Amino acid sequence: MSKLNHFNRFIPNSWLNAGGIMYVSQAQGASDNNPGTLEQPFRTITRAAQDIKTGCVIEIGEGVYREEIPIPINGHQYNPGQFVCFRAMHGHEVYIRGSESFDPEWIIIDEKILKAPLPDSLFLPDTYNPYALSNCINNKQTVRPCAQVEPYPETLGQIYIDNTPLRQVTTKEALSNTPETFLIPADGKHIMINPGKDITGSLIELTMRQKCFTPAFSGIIYMNVSGIRVEHAAEPGAFCIGRFGSIRENTASEITIRKDFSLPGASDRFTQTIESLDFTPDSKSLIAGIIDDTFPNNQTRNYSVLSNDCGLSWESNETDTDSDTAYSYFTDTENNMMMRYHWSRNTSTNCYDIICEYSDDSGKSWNNPARIDQSANYGWFYEPLKLNDGSLLWQSQENQWQTGLHLAVKTWRGIWIPEQKTVNWNLCSLLKCKPEESGCGLSEPHTCQLDDGRLIMLLRQGAVLPSQKHPGVPSVKLICVSEDCGKTWSKPRPLTYEDGSYVYSPRSYQDILRSPANGRVYALLNICNEPTNGCDPRNVVHIGEIDPNSLCLIRDTVTIIEQIHPEHHQLVRFSNWRRAINPATGNILLFMKLQLSEFCQVRHGYDQNTYRYEIIVPKD
Numbered sequence: 126m127s128k129l130n131h132f133n134r135f136i137p138n139s140w141l142n143a144g145g146i147m148y149v150s151q152a153q154g155a156s157d158n159n160p161g162t163l164e165q166p167f168r169t170i171t172r173a174a175q176d177i178k179t180g181c182v183i184e185i186g187e188g189v190y191r192e193e194i195p196i197p198i199n200g201h202q203y204n205p206g207q208f209v210c211f212r213a214m215h216g217h218e219v220y221i222r223g224s225e226s227f228d229p230e231w232i233i234i235d236e237k238i239l240k241a242p243l244p245d246s247l248f249l250p251d252t253y254n255p256y257a258l259s260n261c262i263n264n265k266q267t268v269r270p271c272a273q274v275e276p277y278p279e280t281l282g283q284i285y286i287d288n289t290p291l292r293q294v295t296t297k298e299a300l301s302n303t304p305e306t307f308l309i310p311a312d313g314k315h316i317m318i319n320p321g322k323d324i325t326g327s328l329i330e331l332t333m334r335q336k337c338f339t340p341a342f343s344g345i346i347y348m349n350v351s352g353i354r355v356e357h358a359a360e361p362g363a364f365c366i367g368r369f370g371s372i373r374e375n376t377a378s379e380i381t382i383r384k385d386f387s388l389p390g391a392s393d394r395f396t397q398t399i400e401s402l403d404f405t406p407d408s409k410s411l412i413a414g415i416i417d418d419t420f421p422n423n424q425t426r427n428y429s430v431l432s433n434d435c436g437l438s439w440e441s442n443e444t445d446t447d448s449d450t451a452y453s454y455f456t457d458t459e460n461n462m463m464m465r466y467h468w469s470r471n472t473s474t475n476c477y478d479i480i481c482e483y484s485d486d487s488g489k490s491w492n493n494p495a496r497i498d499q500s501a502n503y504g505w506f507y508e509p510l511k512l513n514d515g516s517l518l519w520q521s522q523e524n525q526w527q528t529g530l531h532l533a534v535k536t537w538r539g540i541w542i543p544e545q546k547t548v549n550w551n552l553c554s555l556l557k558c559k560p561e562e563s564g565c566g567l568s569e570p571h572t573c574q575l576d577d578g579r580l581i582m583l584l585r586q587g588a589v590l591p592s593q594k595h596p597g598v599p600s601v602k603l604i605c606v607s608e609d610c611g612k613t614w615s616k617p618r619p620l621t622y623e624d625g626s627y628v629y630s631p632r633s634y635q636d637i638l639r640s641p642a643n644g645r646v647y648a649l650l651n652i653c654n655e656p657t658n659g660c661d662p663r664n665v666v667h668i669g670e671i672d673p674n675s676l677c678l679i680r681d682t683v684t685i686i687e688q689i690h691p692e693h694h695q696l697v698r699f700s701n702w703r704r705a706i707n708p709a710t711g712n713i714l715l716f717m718k719l720q721l722s723e724f725c726q727v728r729h730g731y732d733q734n735t736y737r738y739e740i741i742v743p744k745d
Contacts, residue, residue: 200347223358269313401453642711
């Protein structure tokens with residue numbers, strides 16, 4: 126009897142094929158009465174899902190599938206081979222939508238406004254009706270029908286014209302004055318739209334379903350969705366693009382957050398789709414450098430984009446760049462100066478150098494690049510800040526160890542020299558700590574300035590576990606002050622609440638700013654309910670007000686910006702955002718994508734797009 130030589134066997138994609146492959150298609154001959162083979166595919170994904178087995182792959186052909194797909198079984202958190210995978214066939218465009226085509230008899234109200242009845246199916250007993258439910262994420266309730274008093278509360282329903290979502294308004298006056306908007310009247314039976322264009326021949330879609338994937342179990346879904354755009358659901362789950370215009374409110378802090386789709390993304394390979402952004406000197410346009418990872422074969426492109434609607438939509442501003450990273454932007458409106466900078470690998474030192482360029486014509490032309498050398502093997506610059514005296518403050522982090530990682534913070538001061546169209550930068554301070562005072566040292570500095578001239582800096586700190594020789598360091602953010610414009614800094618201390626208790630936070634990104642709308646100081650950070658060690662959890666991100674005298678976080682002002690969905694893996698991350706302040710309103714604009722920890726087993730299928738969060742703060 127011959128021996129079996131297992132070592133010479135090649136088993137391709139054995140995990141992905143562990144449960145077999147079923148096929149779905151909208152081509153002629155496809156039917157839910159078929160066996161689901163490549164030659165005789167199912168017609169609907171729902172039918173294929175009925176036969177799901179552990180480790181099964183469902184291959185889906187070209188088309189738009191308007192279904193709410195049941196997920197009868199779950200994968201195993203420690204065994205990716207048991208995940209169910211919904212996958213587009215190679216080269217096919219596949220959409221799963223929670224909407225239906227909508228082609229009613231429109232009633233013309235005036236030259237701008239059209240009105241139509243909502244589908245009768247929404248009003249059958251025990252039927253899910255998003256046009257009757259509140260759009261406020263943290264205050265779900267029935268809001269239609271309602272009293273005939275404007276403004277009406279927004280509903281979960283959404284209408285799309287040629288794949289563009291209309292924005293919901295709450296008054297008939299706003300509807301009349303604003304194109305590309307819609308209104309659900311008080312009776313909740315109709316929809317009124319101001320399309321801003323002739324909609325003859327347009328594809329109109331109406332959100333009808335709560336989700337696109339509906340598990341038969343509670344908690345985290347262990348499955349993959351590959352190459353498919355899942356969208357238009359009223360209350361999206363983990364594998365669906367978020368609903369346009371969701372709202373989150375905190376009546377105690379008087380802060381409201383509105384979430385909108387901003388830029389598409391394909392993977393979690395990069396920290397952030399948007400590298401950095403700012404308004405142009407005329408305050409009319411938002412300019413950003415982006416990393417576009419939506420190209421096949423792991424290709425990426427770096428280029429500049431412009432937005433004339435505060436980041437809701439973007440258009441290309443420049444051709445592709447050949448830099449290692451996308452451009453970051455900063456604007457000094459008072460001096461009509463723009464600055465852009467990026468990182469470039471220095472082949473002689475094998476380090477990254479920062480390259481700066483300047484413009485005095487709103488970015489139409491840029492002067493010769495200037496290099497700021499970085500001697501450390503790890504360095505990064507953060508957003509510049511315009512100080513009260515007209516100078517600029519710029520901070521960077523730099524590794525202070527030749528081996529390992531122990532970061533320190535450098536503070537640079539800059540003076541704009543108009544005749545040379547450049548900024549003269551000088552290093553003015555170095556802030557560092559001992560290894561036992563912070564795991565990986567001090568990093569990701571963000572600073573704001575008060576009217577009295579004081580600078581307040583918020584820093585990332587790493588927890589240090591206690592040992593026999595050392596009591597350890599808690600998992601917190603650090604805060605410190607400079608009273609001489611960055612020449613010296615107070616010793617960093619833990620950020621606490623007013624009662625002295627720690628604001629627990631993982632080793633993660635943080636931000637601090639002073640709002641021009643009310644003069645208050647706000648911190649943005651991931652807050653944990655208990656101590657942690659390392660970079661997680663980052664599954665909830667918050668904003669809260671800092672008392673400028675005590676430098677404490679005011680507990681009652683802490684507001685959730687974004688948080689984990691129950692179906693998400695616990696190691697999803699809301700972090701590494703980019704932000705700007707709208708000069709017209711003083712509102713904070715945050716751009717952020719959902720990311721995944723390097724320790725997360727579910728790394729495919731989650732929404733990797735960049736969203737825009739408008740944080741509306743109280744006006745004093």
